[in-house]
Structure formats: C-alpha cells, structure tokens
Amino acid sequence: MSMAGNLRKVTSLGGVGGLRKVARLARRRPRVDLSHPARSPLGSSVVNCVTYRDGVRVTARGDLVETVERVRKHREGFVWLGLHEPTDAEFAGIAELFDLHPLAVEDAVEAHQRPKVERYGDTLFAVFKTVCYVEHEQLTATSEVVNTGEIMVFVGHDFVVTVRHGRHGSLGPLREELESDPEQLAKGPSAVLHAIADHVVDDYLIVTDAVQLDIDQVETDVFAGNGARADPGRIYQLKRELLELKRAVVPLSRPLEDLATRPMRAVDPEIQAYFRDVADHLLRAKEQIAAFDELLNSILQAHLAQVTVAQNEDMRKITAWAAIIAVPTMVCGVYGMNFDHMPELHWRYGYGMVIAVISVACLALYRAFRRSGWL
16 A cells, blocks of 8 residues: 555545554455556545655564664654645645654645745745646737746655645656756755755746746837837737746745855755756846846837837828818818909809819829828
C-alpha cells in the first residue's frame, strides 16, 4: 500500500491518533501510483508521498506515521508529501503530524498569498506564484494570456510538504528530474525547495518570452499602414495580463534574497549558492516585464497619436470639401433672392457664365487643397 493511499484516509481522520487505523485498511487495498501530476485517483488531495534516503527513492513500507517515525528514528532521509488544493479537514492531520504552524496552515489552505518566505521555529514556509501562458489563435480584447496558481512549501529537517493551487504547475516532472540527480537530492529538503523555486522562475522566463510575441504582434499592427484602426482593447488587455505576471514575479525578489544570503536552519549552506542563481534568473524576468510595460505604454501612446492624426486628416478633408461646396452655395444663394433688378438677370448667356464661374472657382480651390495636402 502506498503512503499516499494511506494519507488519504489520514486526512479524513483529522488527527495523529487515528493514523494508525490506516494500517489495517492498507493491507486490503491494491497499490496505486499517485505520481501523476493531477489529483489522486482515489479522490484525495494527495498527489504523491515519497521517502528519499541519500538522494534515492525508498520503497514505501507502512503508513505515513510509521514512515515519518522511521525517518526520524534513523535520522537520515526525508519525506516529500505533495498535495493539491486540500481542505481544512484534509490538512488537519498532516499539520499535526509535522507540527506546522496554524498561520502557515491557514495560508496554505486558503491560498491567494503573495510570494514570501517565513520561518516558524525549525520549519520554513515559502509561497511561490506559478504562471503559465494561455495559448490563443488570435489576441483579442478579452483573451486570457497569463494564468496563475500557487505552490506552498513547508520545509523541515526531515520533510517537505508541497501544496499546489491551480490547474497548472505540476511538480511531477520536477520530481523525476530531481530523482535523476541523487547527489543534489541527497542535500536534503532544501534541495527540493531550490528545485521548486528554480522551476517556478524558469516558467516566468518561458511566459515572458511568449508574451513578447503577443506584444510584437500588437506593435506590428499599430505601426502598419492603417494603425489608427487597430483595436486598443488588445493593448489594455496585454497590460492587464502583464500586471498579473508582475504581481507574481516582483514580490519574489525579497524571499529569494533571504534564501540566498540569510542563514536558515532549514536551508543547507551549500544550497544557498544555487538560490543566487535563481535570483539572477528572476532579475532577468523582472527586467523583461518592466521593459514590456514601458513598450506597451509607448505603443498605446503611438496608437492614440495615430488616431489623433487620422482625425485631423479627416477634419481637413471635410473642411476642404466644405470650402469648395461653399462657392456654388454662395452664388446660388445670391441669385436666388428674386429681386427684379439684379446684374445679368435677363442676359441670354448669364446662366452659362455663372456655371462657368462656379466650375472654375471650385476647380481652383480643389487644386489648391490638393497641392497643400488637404485632399
């Protein structure tokens, strides 16, 4: 019976006292692989539960409590427990087993937290915002570009508990990658924390590269032949999605700086150098986001300037045609006053002369406006 299968029953019992009752149930259930990056097929919030010793995955024996006691008794290895959107009841037994602080537990269950790192005794609690790029055939004023989630990580001397919120940010591939590097994994739970931070920041860079393609497309449309007719809603939508990305990336700077520089009992000193590398990658993502924000502001201003220029051109054309039409309107208005004594009123060629004068005057105005660029 897998530890994850036992843990599903553990969370429903809500306390350590009931954990041992799982052992009898474990013998009657088939072994289920919970390594898939989705919710457990058993219907629990448990995604996976694995023990590592000297960087190598150890075959599960017994329930979760027995496994944790075995690890603590021999003082070697650690347990990595992965959860996906657990409820209060599901997380109660886990919090008691690993002695997690109630405030950190509340944050892990409720989610919607800013990226941060907090210390509660010997336990480290870290929050990361995950992001993913939402594929779309064509960017519109309502297109979703960036989707966010969260990963909470509890790191102790002999355990790692990860709590994931959102439909993306699976840690399955990351777990496999870590297991392929036993030397790094042997450095303990802080190696898992670094791998998660590095994985999250790498996703930031992937998303920023994808967003840049959308910005390039909008920029091309705005500066195309008829940029004034480009939809400004797309620019505003990109700015809103970029703000969502910014909220995930920018607040993580301080937590990574603390992990890289401040001594922490839960973090191996050898791992701190790796956090500095992650902080460098995060800085690159921050700079890209800041550049994108400035670029979108420039694109929006350029679009508004093009709209203003187009409106001015339209007004000049309307004014020019109004001036041309004013000539026959004026002449016809004068000869429509019906006075008995008016010049050329009874002249045989008066009508033709008036038409000729109107035509010449209109043609002269048209050529003048064309020469000045108003038409």
